Amino acid sequence: MEYGCNDRVVLITGGTSGIGLAAARAFWLDGASVSIVGRDRVRGMKALAAIAGCKDPERVVFPGAKEGKETFTAAEGIKEENCSDPDFAENSALERLRFIRADVTKQADCRMAAVIAAHYGKERIHILVNSAGLYQEKRIEQVTAADYNRIMDVNVKGTLLMIQACQPYMLPHGEEAEIPGSGSGGNLSEETEAAKTLPGKKDRCIINIASDAGIGGNYGCPVYCASKGAVVSLTRALALDMSPDIRVNCICPGDVDTPLMEAQLKAAGDGYTKEDMAAEYPLGRVALPEEVAHVICSVASPANSFMTGAVVPVDGGLTAIG
Numbered sequence: 272m273e274y275g276c277n278d279r280v281v282l283i284t285g286g287t288s289g290i291g292l293a294a295a296r297a298f299w300l301d302g303a304s305v306s307i308v309g310r311d312r313v314r315g316m317k318a319l320a321a322i323a324g325c326k327d328p329e330r331v332v333f334p335g336a337k338e339g340k341e342t343f344t345a346a347e348g349i350k351e352e353n354c355s356d357p358d359f360a361e362n363s364a365l366e367r368l369r370f371i372r373a374d375v376t377k378q379a380d381c382r383m384a385a386v387i388a389a390h391y392g393k394e395r396i397h398i399l400v401n402s403a404g405l406y407q408e409k410r411i412e413q414v415t416a417a418d419y420n421r422i423m424d425v426n427v428k429g430t431l432l433m434i435q436a437c438q439p440y441m442l443p444h445g446e447e448a449e450i451p452g453s454g455s456g457g458n459l460s461e462e463t464e465a466a467k468t469l470p471g472k473k474d475r476c477i478i479n480i481a482s483d484a485g486i487g488g489n490y491g492c493p494v495y496c497a498s499k500g501a502v503v504s505l506t507r508a509l510a511l512d513m514s515p516d517i518r519v520n521c522i523c524p525g526d527v528d529t530p531l532m533e534a535q536l537k538a539a540g541d542g543y544t545k546e547d548m549a550a551e552y553p554l555g556r557v558a559l560p561e562e563v564a565h566v567i568c569s570v571a572s573p574a575n576s577f578m579t580g581a582v583v584p585v586d587g588g589l590t591a592i593g
């Protein structure tokens with residue numbers, strides 16, 4: 272699928288797993304330079320291998336990663352023979368894929384991640400996806416102050432800190448004439464005069480991943496719901512403050528088949544299964560991470576240049592039930 276995000280510099284928190292990983296792969300296949308952020312280098316290595324389509328991600332070794340390197344590209348660890356698709360085994364494609372170790376709850380980590388990712392794009396970031404998140408199943412009478420802080424720190428503060436860290440690199444500075452495709456590898460002569468003036472050609476955007484739980488209520492997870500409601504409100508507020516330079520939108524998935532959903536099923540207990548969950552949806556199933564990734568890339572596409580402040584459910588019709 273082509274989204275027109277080639278030559279874009281993309282930073283994705285939560286890119287080591289689930290929705291963030293699927294979005295990273297979709298942007299990377301589209302030709303973008305993608306940095307994924309996570310707390311754990313081993314998970315980072317495996318994620319790079321999975322995104323690059325390695326036949327055996329477990330066997331990929333990144334020199335220095337286990338010794339504490341803060342960042343590495345896929346090219347540093349992935350060899351051609353380990354890639355299932357020869358087109359993506361090329362060094363130039365693997366150079367476009369990077370892991371950055373950072374905890375989004377820490378301001379210094381967020382700043383470091385922004386600096387490293389911006390380096391890809393001559394000091395600029397075009398797209399920030401905030402997908403790092405935690406789920407918590409606890410009724411109000413069970414919630415402790417520590418539980419509250421843990422969820423709010425990652426889901427809300429982490430989103431805010433990453434936006435703060437990336438904003439200086441997303442604002443246009445002396446690049447008004449820049450056109451995607453005019454940089455390395457692009458072919459300016461193929462651009463028509465009309466295409467050069469499309470507003471989307473200078474597009475910058477932030478996509479926050481909230482949840483259907485940020486739109487309606489959900490049983491047994493009040494702090495998670497509150498955190499996602501905060502992400503929805505933060506999105507709308509920043510869409511106003513950051514206009515016209517940066518578009519800010521928010522995606523609200525229903526249940527998506529990821530490790531987070533598995534944890535949710537486990538926490539629910541009482542034999543509650545994926546099939547039980549699926550039965551609650553008008554579409555009769557939960558989502559695949561790739562289906563949400565497709566919407567993320569579509570919202571981020573420079574062709575989608577008039578959308579900001581939008582809260583987009585991707586939930587198989589769940590929130591359409593009155």
Ligand SMILES: NC(=O)c1ccc[n+]([C@@H]2O[C@H](COP(=O)([O-])OP(=O)(O)OC[C@H]3O[C@@H](n4cnc5c(N)ncnc54)[C@H](OP(=O)(O)O)[C@@H]3O)[C@@H](O)[C@H]2O)c1
Nearest residue numbers: 285287288289290309310374375403404482526527529531
């Ligand atoms: N799956 C669903 O059913 C569903 C539904 C609605 C909304 N969502 C939302 O979608 C987003 C992604 O969920 P998912 O299902 O893809 O979850 P997931 O597979 O569990 O992945 C969570 C990601 O968050 C990262 N993360 C957690 N804490 C972090 C921290 N302090 N610093 C940096 N990274 C951190 C993890 O990275 P490391 O562990 O490698 O650090 C991991 O990459 C979340 O915001 C979630 O609330 C999910």
